[in-house]
Amino acid sequence: MVASRSQLTSWQALEQQAQELKSAHLKQLFAQDADRFSTFSLEIPGVLFDYSKQLITTSVRDSLIALAEQCELGQWRDKMFSGEKINFTEDRAVLHTALRNRAKTAVMVDGQNVTEQVETELAKIKVFVEKVRSGAWLGYTGKAISDVVSIGVGGSNLGPQMATEALASYADDTLNVHYVSNVDGVQIAHVLKELNPETTLFVVSSKTFTTSETMTNAGTAVQWLTNASGDEAAIAKHFVAVSTNLEKTAAFGIADENVFTMWDWVGGRFSMWSAIGLPIALYLGYDAFIDMLEGAFEIDQHFQQAPLSENIPVLMGLLSIWNTSFLDHRAQAILPYDQALHMLPAYLQQGEMESNGKSVNFAGQAVNYTTVPLIWGMTGINGQHAFYQYLHQGTTIVPADFIGSVQPQHDVDDHHTILMSNFFAQSEAMMNGVDADEVRADLQAKGLSEQRIEELVEHKVHQGNRPTTSIILDKVDAKAVGRLIAMYEHKIFVQGIILEICSFDQWGVELGKGLAKNIESELRDNRVGEHDSSTRGLMAYYQAKRQ
Numbered sequence: 001m002v003a004s005r006s007q008l009t010s011w012q013a014l015e016q017q018a019q020e021l022k023s024a025h026l027k028q029l030f031a032q033d034a035d036r037f038s039t040f041s042l043e044i045p046g047v048l049f050d051y052s053k054q055l056i057t058t059s060v061r062d063s064l065i066a067l068a069e070q071c072e073l074g075q076w077r078d079k080m081f082s083g084e085k086i087n088f089t090e091d092r093a094v095l096h097t098a099l100r101n102r103a104k105t106a107v108m109v110d111g112q113n114v115t116e117q118v119e120t121e122l123a124k125i126k127v128f129v130e131k132v133r134s135g136a137w138l139g140y141t142g143k144a145i146s147d148v149v150s151i152g153v154g155g156s157n158l159g160p161q162m163a164t165e166a167l168a169s170y171a172d173d174t175l176n177v178h179y180v181s182n183v184d185g186v187q188i189a190h191v192l193k194e195l196n197p198e199t200t201l202f203v204v205s206s207k208t209f210t211t212s213e214t215m216t217n218a219g220t221a222v223q224w225l226t227n228a229s230g231d232e233a234a235i236a237k238h239f240v241a242v243s244t245n246l247e248k249t250a251a252f253g254i255a256d257e258n259v260f261t262m263w264d265w266v267g268g269r270f271s272m273w274s275a276i277g278l279p280i281a282l283y284l285g286y287d288a289f290i291d292m293l294e295g296a297f298e299i300d301q302h303f304q305q306a307p308l309s310e311n312i313p314v315l316m317g318l319l320s321i322w323n324t325s326f327l328d329h330r331a332q333a334i335l336p337y338d339q340a341l342h343m344l345p346a347y348l349q350q351g352e353m354e355s356n357g358k359s360v361n362f363a364g365q366a367v368n369y370t371t372v373p374l375i376w377g378m379t380g381i382n383g384q385h386a387f388y389q390y391l392h393q394g395t396t397i398v399p400a401d402f403i404g405s406v407q408p409q410h411d412v413d414d415h416h417t418i419l420m421s422n423f424f425a426q427s428e429a430m431m432n433g434v435d436a437d438e439v440r441a442d443l444q445a446k447g448l449s450e451q452r453i454e455e456l457v458e459h460k461v462h463q464g465n466r467p468t469t470s471i472i473l474d475k476v477d478a479k480a481v482g483r484l485i486a487m488y489e490h491k492i493f494v495q496g497i498i499l500e501i502c503s504f505d506q507w508g509v510e511l512g513k514g515l516a517k518n519i520e521s522e523l524r525d526n527r528v529g530e531h532d533s534s535t536r537g538l539m540a541y542y543q544a545k546r547q
């Protein structure tokens, strides 16, 4: 029986090391070791991973690796890949890796070889994608499809939309893809306004096919189509579904052959590799979708085979734990210096926070450490002109991931050089800071009086010592997206195992799915039920104004 995490010798060593490092500065660590970059960076095909600007030493890394070993991380990883039901609160296997198992080796769950199921579904996706993209799939008036509207929310939206945005530079003119996730009718109204029902195909993606937002949007889409076609027979030509729930898809009116399957061993936020990724394949072609799976598969192999100390997802997870649970930094910024990755922060918010934003361990006991940080961010350049002030001089230290690429998707003059200059300069400044002597020298050189210099100096000091990781991709293409997302997925797994968090359920979000139901019926009946005085007051105000 493994001891509670904070009783492990490695955990206690890390607590001690965190105390010692509180007085250290990254700048000194770089000054003391000319080889710090090579000590704390790794290169694998298509990815450079530099964690030398994290506040660690080799002995901290050794203790982190010892922690991983004492938590039996390797054994847990093998259980996940082999299909053991490690999502024990839902009694499910966790096999998003089987969706991209390009070696096609058998993986068994409940006596079934899921690899065969995945291959069958991929073949179906291929045929369908080719039919739609070639113009052979016809709408109710015999016209080819020009636009795809993907309806889904959370894991049934964020992955496909993030990847679509990331890879838009590679799309041809065959199809446009639009996303509707919000139940706010503004979004679907805005999308449908531009479209022709005769040439629009809806992909309704919902693992459960019960999510109210998705079902409401799908209902509106059906209405829009049948208003135009005057005939429900059109639904079969304009709606396909991705779901585990064949009963519900049939009840909705979607023929079984137009339903793409996923399985309960795929978590919603890990599902873009399944048929949930259908909009990606429709937009970019089946081969690009496979490239994305290939990129993820490379990382799966790296995660399974590389020694823990040279294993990028393992280090990502351990560094997050070091920053959060030991150094007490409670937020983490995701800063892509690549416009193509502009949805990455939103995608990783769900990935990390829905997975590990929890506070009890495997045994259901409250943990006595901070679990995962608040994840936030936006593209680096836009962030620089918005919240970087806080990152540089705020009272809270926010570790950050900088993500950039060697080659831009579009080479326009020297844009990429300017972009990446900012990447290097910002992470360097967050590490080094600017001390009072440097500020004084700068202001003296500018000819300011001694009095003015003293007035300004503390305002212009930057403490530095802000930990960052830099990830440089070759170029944001389908393989790179696959690699990057798989790296973060496995990071999340590592965090979960080490912190003893059940990463693959989401009871907090499930709660939200039911919460609005009672109030919805009260609003429909124009009445206010039993609530606290604030909720009653708010509802009464809203209802009065809606009269």
Ligand code: F6P
Binding pocket: 153, 154, 155, 156, 205, 206, 207, 208, 209, 210, 211, 214, 268, 269, 354, 506, 509, 510
């Ligand atoms: O957003 C909460 C959640 O439960 C996610 O886990 C899931 O990805 C999303 O709802 C959508 O659920 P479904 O695919 O069943 O519609």
